[in-house]
Amino acid sequence: MKIVVETSVLIGTCVFWKRKDLLVKHHFFDKCNKLFEFLRDNPELGIVTKTIENEAKNVLDKAVNSTIRHTYFPDIGTKIRVMTLQHIISNHCLDKLENLVEECSTRLPINTKKRDKIKNEEIEPFLNEIVKTTVRYIQPKMPSFLRGKRLRGELTDIMVRSLPKKGIIYKGMPADRDLTIMSEATMIYRKYEGKEKVYVASTDNHFIPNRVQIGSFLSGHMKKLDELDSSVRDKLAKKFGFIGDDPLKILEHAEKEKVSIGKVKVKKERRKILVPKQIAKKARELEGTLEAVLLNKKMEQIERLPVSALTEKLQGIKDVNTVIFDGVITQRLVDLAAERNIKYLVAARVSEAIKQPLQVNLLTFTEIED
Structure with missing residues (x-):
């Protein structure tokens, strides 16, 4: 099965911001987020087309504004304070949107x-x-x-x-x-x-x-x-x-199908792979951060950046030997790594639907040892 995530679900998931006692949450967040939690573990099932991604980005600020206006706050002063932070909240939600598209979906060519x-x-x-x-x-x-x-x-x-x-x-x-x-x-x-x-x-x-x-x-x-x-x-x-x-209905169908496939499909154990200690150390540091680190051939850090900015950064940078990040290795990243002669892609997970070039090594955090 394939799941095309329409704009309303993408918006419903990414409009979420919490700081101490302040919470801005889209009214469809709970049910939309459950689907994305599933797709994060099964990104080969999700599809977000360029049309949907662009439409979501175009209406995101309006959705954030609407959510703030319809959110209950204990006093008017708090609400005004949150409204003045709208640009910060929108930027946070935009980062989340880009992460969701990168980690939870594949992209098929559309004529x-x-x-x-x-x-x-x-x-x-x-x-x-x-x-x-x-x-x-x-x-x-x-x-x-x-x-x-x-x-x-x-x-x-x-x-x-x-x-x-x-x-x-x-x-x-x-x-x-x-x-x-x-x-x-x-x-x-x-x-x-x-x-x-x-x-x-x-x-x-x-x-x-x-x-x-x-x-x-x-x-x-x-x-x-x-x-x-x-x-x-x-x-x-x-x-x-x-x-x-x-x-939620689609999530129910997807989980049933996954269980039925799991009964006949044996998951292959992946062996531990020896890597330079700098890679193993950075991988441990990055777990749970949603950040990425770029290393050169000498295993020296070139840059540390959010995962949402990784694809764009790789398009314009040279002399990168290893990319380590807290996210999912997708086909787009693999193709980009092959173009840039990157030797290692190390991440939290690897999408199942990957065509791996011979010159790029794909590793997960659980597979590496120093």
């Missing part, structure tokens, strides 16, 4: 011309027809002479129970960026020729089953039930292959 063709000629016309025929809500009608909120509410409940069909919440035609993400998910599904289940983890109603709603958006007696209607999601899945769902 933008094919993507746009799928969007304009397949997905958009298909959804246009669905939106026309989808009942967004049902408004129980009541005589105007019946007044009083309590009375009208009781009558609404009675009418709801007698309705043969209930409406679902669907926000109409998706925005252009949602259509683009759907097109990319379709391309990923077709790339695997239907041999892999492709899920889209999202909290956006355009991608996932919607809660059943009674009453119009303008009604004071609108009710949202606990029932979920998956009719729109199922039509998209049947036509284009990708399955949109809530992060």
Whole structure:
């Protein structure tokens, strides 16, 4: 299976900042973060496309601002103090976003011309027809002479129970960026020729089953039930292959699949490998720091930096022999190491889906000994 992480889940996970008694946390953080905890150990399953990453970066500051405004603080002075720190919080969340993309996902090549063709000629016309025929809500009608909120509410409940069909919440035609993400998910599904289940983890109603709603958006007696209607999601899945769902639901599917695979797959023990003592020492220092260290051929430290800045740094630096970092070795880093003639990549974990060049040694902290 493959899990395409949509913008809303990426934002829900990275908007988190805590300092002493101050906490800024996105209202979807808990369920989105659980999925990323799983993907951190299984990065070969996660996919974050460039479109999704850029969209998340574009809306991040707005999401941080909205989260601060909707967060309860004991007094107005504390809230004002946190609001003045918004730029610091946003930078912290941006670092976390880049770390999540680097550590918890792979990136597949996307042909933008094919993507746009799928969007304009397949997905958009298909959804246009669905939106026309989808009942967004049902408004129980009541005589105007019946007044009083309590009375009208009781009558609404009675009418709801007698309705043969209930409406679902669907926000109409998706925005252009949602259509683009759907097109990319379709391309990923077709790339695997239907041999892999492709899920889209999202909290956006355009991608996932919607809660059943009674009453119009303008009604004071609108009710949202606990029932979920998956009719729109199922039509998209049947036509284009990708399955949109809530992060926790996808996590449940992923854990079940991992258990079933684990029953028939024996994990190969990796032997301890002797390395220079400077590498082993730096590896111990870096555990739990989310930082990276660059060493030259003499095993001297060139630079220490955050893991989020590692990829960009390696693109513009020379004479690096060893890279040690508290993160996950991804295919992008391996390819970059091969280009830069880097001999060792040492990290906390190695992604399973790696094509290893002969000239680059990939090691984890648990494999090395001095």
